[in-house]
Amino acid sequence: xxxxxxxxxxxxxxxxxxxxxxxxxxxxxxxxxxxxxxxxxxxxxxxxxxxxxxxxxxxxxxxxxxxxxxxxxxxxxxxxxxxxxxxxxxxxxxxxxxxxxxxxxxxxxxxxxxxxxxxxxxxxxxxxxxxxxxxxxxxxxxxxxxxxxxxxxxxxxxxxxxxxxxxxxxxxxxxxxxxxxxxxxxxxxxxxxxxxxxxxxxxxxxxxxxxxxxxxxxxx
Numbered sequence: 001x002x003x004x005x006x007x008x009x010x011x012x013x014x015x016x017x018x019x020x021x022x023x024x025x026x027x028x029x030x031x032x033x034x035x036x037x038x039x040x041x042x043x044x045x046x047x048x049x050x051x052x053x054x055x056x057x058x059x060x061x062x063x064x065x066x067x068x069x070x071x072x073x074x075x076x077x078x079x080x081x082x083x084x085x086x087x088x089x090x091x092x093x094x095x096x097x098x099x100x101x102x103x104x105x106x107x108x109x110x111x112x113x114x115x116x117x118x119x120x121x122x123x124x125x126x127x128x129x130x131x132x133x134x135x136x137x138x139x140x141x142x143x144x145x146x147x148x149x150x151x152x153x154x155x156x157x158x159x160x161x162x163x164x165x166x167x168x169x170x171x172x173x174x175x176x177x178x179x180x181x182x183x184x185x186x187x188x189x190x191x192x193x194x195x196x197x198x199x200x201x202x203x204x205x206x207x208x209x210x211x212x213x214x215x216x217x218x219x220x
Contacts, residue, residue: 072196074155075188078125079198079210081150082159082185086168086208089130092147093170093206099133100147103140103167108149115140117166124159124185127152138167158189168202175206184218 085102093100103115108127115138120126130148131140140146153159164183168176182204188197199211201218211218 068193068196070155071188071192074153075192075196075198078153078156078159079187079200081153082124082128082187082200083208083210085128085130085148085150086202086206088148089168090170090174090206092130092132094172094174096132096172098170098172099136100130100170101133101138101140101167102128102130102170103138105129105140105149106152109151112142113140113146113149115167119163122152122158123161125153125156133169138169156188157191158186160186160189162186165202168206170206176202176204180204182218186216 089100089102101115104117104120104124104126105113105128106116106118106120106126107113108129113129115129116126128150129140129146132145132147133139134144135141161183164181169180171177183202185200185202186197187200197216199216199218200208201211202208
């Protein structure tokens with residue numbers, strides 16, 4: 001018996017499968033290729049279009065609600081700041097014996113702010129200043145102590161006083177100077193949704209109140 005036949009017989013008797021290495025490599029190669037292709041598989045065009053459609057629907061539904069939330073926060077912030085500063089100016093006038101003024105200002109954050117009596121398109125949304133009017137002229141002079149400033153209202157296009165008042169001057173009793181009429185302050189212009197706009201009434205007594213939602217007039 002030849003040497004090659006002897007080796008084959010010994011392998012067979014030991015239970016070895018007579019599978020050549022070349023055949024094993026040929027059978028394994030397609031399987032390895034299939035595994036590799038699955039591991040590197042990306043998105044199909046249908047999956048990508050589905051995701052984009054979902055994003056478009058969410059944006060369409062959620063964007064108006066998000067804008068409404070931002071506008072509502074801007075209006076509420078401006079209303080609360082104005083009411084708070086009116087109460088502060090009134091209480092300071094009572095504590096100091098009068099001559100405390102809250103005036104509209106377009107440069108409240110400047111080193112030397114001034115009162116603004118012009119017909120600014122944004123009205124009181126440009127900001128305001130609370131100061132002690134030492135000479136009682138109703139004007140913010142360089143010597144007048146500044147008590148508080150409010151910069152322009154962020155996200156709010158208009159705070160309209162109807163041209164009625166650019167200055168609120170408080171007496172020692174906390175009232176507005178004699179002759180002052182009630183003023184209707186409208187918070188929010190054309191850029192704000194009508195249902196989010198608010199109205200504040202400033203009374204001759206020096207008190208300021210927010211009208212209930214849906215009421216756009218100070219008339220009783």
